[in-house]
Amino acid sequence: MKVRFAKDEDLKEIKEMWKYCFDDTQGFFNYYFENKYNKENTLVVEIDNNIISSLQLNQYxxxxxxxxxxxxxxxxxxxxPDARGKGAMKIIMKSALNELYKKNQIVSILMPIDYRLYRxxxxxxxxxxxxxxxxxxxxxxxxxxxxxKKASLEDIPGLIDVYKSFLKDKNGYILRDENYFENLFKEINSEDGYIYIHENEEGPDGYIIYFKMDKTLFVREIAYKNINALKSFLKFIxxxxxQFKKANISSSIDDKIKYLTLNLRNIDIKIKPFMMGRIINFKKFIESLNLNIDANLNLKVEDDFIDENxxxxxxxxxxxxxxxxxxNENEDLTIDINTLSQLGFSYIDTKEALFLGKINVKSKDRLKDFEKLxxxxINYINEYV
Structure with missing residues (x-):
């Protein structure tokens, strides 16, 4: 098996593979390959000059x-399907991780179909x-x-402002600029969705992204600066x-809708796992942190796919x-890259990692230093591709 970056002539096979493996609408399929696909960010596995596997590394x-x-x-x-079970996924994922390390990227994300595969x-x-x-x-x-009102490209500055305000106290979010929102309009339109913006006397203070799905109104994103904008969107729904008997609303884990409804027992509220993350370059990640502390410890990192970690x-x-x-000194603590990634993305803290048995401690004194890092x-990532 050979892993390489895609060429122009590979596009037909990559498209066929995508269509076979993913249940996307034709509109979204066209949007993705016209706006997101980039051969320079695409890896393929080939056997005897035939492509059997691929993945994309979309940049954010x-x-x-x-x-x-x-x-x-x-x-x-x-x-x-005829190439599954031959180890192609292991080869392409290991190659992708090491390509990201070579490119000096420090972290990576993905939305899993099956958590077991990517852990x-x-x-x-x-x-x-x-x-x-x-x-x-x-x-x-x-x-x-x-x-x-229905949002248009002219409203992008207002959408950016609302997004920044909504996420001002959150972590782990994607930066969205004008180019991002231009692409987002294309993505939402490709699946017959809608973006509406809410304005008060001072200007835009909220937006909602939603889709009409059978008997349910699905809200993919709802962002707001104040409680009045949120209440307006609930009435808008x-x-x-x-047209619809049901509403399905997805939002940040600290969303305020649950504080506004009179009888929570009449609402099905779920915590929905959404995104996985990974530290690609452990050394540079730690060096990039803003820490006004004193600490010293020897940490053994276990990473089966990036030797430098x-x-x-x-x-x-x-x-x-x-x-x-x-x-070459003895370690004070041992931890695997999975747990380090959860810590680095601020999804858990050190006490939780210890409770879960994810840290092997040889020096309790050095553990106190590790806890400071x-x-x-609260993380909020809501990107689908």
């Missing part, structure tokens, strides 16, 4: 601990969403406070009551100056 900027990182979002991991490669769960399923009649008593590192921090060096935060 993610904010972790108030710092932006270039990141690759792994999508489209697919293999033709094997060092990715770990890092982001939840809250999902509300309710009878639409529950929302009838809310009122619209402001003006609602209710105003579809002649699979070492013992001395982490020395003095007055915020961070130095991370390989060492990570804090738990």
């Amino acid at each position: 900027k993610i904010v972790l601990n108030n710092k932006p990182y270039d990141t690759s979002y792994v999508v489209g991991v697919s293999t033709f 094997y490669f060092g990715y770990e769960h890092c982001c939840d969403q809250i999902e509300y399923n309710m009878d639409i009649e529950i929302l009838k008593d809310f009122k619209i406070n402001g003006n609602l 209710y105003n579809h009551n002649t 699979n070492k013992v590192f001395n982490i020395n921090i003095r007055k915020g100056e961070i130095e991370v060096l390989e060492t 990570f804090t738990k935060k």
Whole structure:
């Protein structure tokens, strides 16, 4: 098997593989390959000059601990059915991880079909969403406070402003600029979805992205600056009551809808696992942290797929100056890359990792220093490709 980056002449086979493996509408399929696909970010596996497997590394900027990182979002991991079970996925994923390391990327994300598949490669769960399923009649008593209109490209500055405000106290989110929202309009239109914006006397203060699905109104994203904008959107959803009996709303885990409804027992509220993350370059990740602490420890990192991570590192921090060096000294702590990724994405803290038995501690004194490195935060990633 040979792994390489895609060429122009590979596109037909990559498209055929995508169609076979994923149940997308023709509209979304066309959108993806016209707007997102890039051969330079696509790896393929071939045998005897025949492509059997592929994946894409879509490029974003993610904010972790108030710092932006270039990141690759792994999508489209697919293999033709006659080639499955031959190890193509292991080969292409290992190659992808090492390509990202060579490109000096520090973290990566993906949305898993099966968590077991990607845990094997060092990715770990890092982001939840809250999902509300309710009878639409529950929302009838809310009122619209402001003006609602269908959003257009001219509204992008307002959408960016709302998005920034909604995420100002969150972590692990994707930076969205004008180009991002231009693509988002194309993506939503490709699946017959809608973006509406809410305005008060001071300008845009919220937006909603939704789709009409059979008897349910599905809200993919709802962002707001204030409670009045949220209440307006809930009434806006209710105003579809002649078309839909149910509403399904996805949002950040700390969304405020649950505080506004009168009887929560009439709403099905779920925590929906959404995204996995992975540290690609452990040394550079630690060195990139903004830490006003003093600490010193030897940490053994276990990573079966990126050899440069699979070492013992001395982490020395003095007055915020961070130095991370390989060492031949004995380790104070041992941890695998999966747990480190959850810590690095601030999904869990060190005490939780200890409770779960994910850290092997040889020095309790050095454990106190390790605990200073990570804090738990609320992550919100809502990108689909």
